[in-house]
Amino acid sequence: MNKSVTKAIFPVAGLGTRFLPATKSVPKEIMTLVDRPLIQYAIDEARAAGIKEFIFVTSRGKSALEDYFDMAPHLEAELRKKDKVDLLAELKSTNMDSGAIAYIRQQRALGLGHAVWCARRLVHNEPFAVILPDDVIAAEKPCLQQMVEAHAETGGCMVAAMEVPPEKASSYGVIDIKEDLGSVVSVNGLVEKPKAEEAPSNLAVIGRYILTPQIMRNLNKIKSGSGGEIQLTDAIDAELREGRDVFGYRFQGQRFDCGSKAGFLQATVAFGLAREDLHDEFDGYLRKLMTMQTAAQ
Ligand code: UTP
Secondary structure: OOOOOOOOEEEEEOOOOOOHHHOOOOOOHHOOOOOOEEHHHHHHHHOOOOOEEEEEOOOOOOEEEEEEEOOOOOHHHHHHHHHHHHHHHHHOOOOOOOOOEEEEEEEOOOOOOOHHHOHHHHHOOEEEEEEEOEEEEEOOOOOHHHHHHHHHHHOOOOEEEEOOHHHHHHHEEEEEEEEEEEOEEEEEEEEEOOOOOHHHOOEEEEEEEHHHOHHHHHHHHOOOHHHOOOOHHHHHHHHHHHOOOOOEEEOEEEEEEEOOHHHHHHHHHHHHHHHHHHHHHHHHHHHHHHHHHHHHH
């Protein structure tokens, strides 16, 4: 049995330029899918996977994120007074245990690998998860939970993997597969953002990782990879070159790229339709909209 994973790093220090001007003052992770900020989906997924310590790598202008996890005593008192029991329960479910959250600053946005490295002193000698909150995954069993269960068997490093069409490969890290075992694939190499014709497979890495502490030591050594940023992919690739195991995990579920406008809109529609309290009205509206558009064409 491999060591359990109880710590997760949430790198949220990126500039979020694809959502400017909104991200001038609103952190991307606070943007809401229906009525919950992106970060709440990530936290819920981590909790379901057994994560107990939540490490946020933040940057200037992200104080709204820290406030979000604070208690809201005035709001709670007001809801209690008005007997709004359901809302109160909803609000309380977002509270975090004292001491469960740590914040580390990434002073300059030098890439995902660098953001993860900033948390090195909080990880100690244990495997840890990395969750990118702008990848939102709708799944019966939360994605990280699926991975933690698989990782208990495999050990090593594990990345979430998803099939993508070849023309999309250049937006991802792509897996060179050593052996395909179904849900789990063993990895030969990782290629960051390859051209379509050079992609070693159609299996792309998305924003969930379980990593060994050795990754932090690899990041120590890496100065800069592709694009001048310090890439997490390079630190994982270094594990392979040293002969250690890296696995891809084909998760069950649907991933939405909420770091892009189109992905965020798709997620809004999917999560809106999935909500019992909104489904009928929203579904009716979308159908009407489609009919009107078809008629206009
Ligand atoms: P993205 O590539 O989506 O970058 O980062 P971004 O800055 O958030 O957004 P755009 O591309 O400018 O619109 C993927 C994840 O890595 C984090 C981001 O916060 C996001 O969760 N990240 C990225 C950092 O924490 N630090 C960095 O230096 C880069």
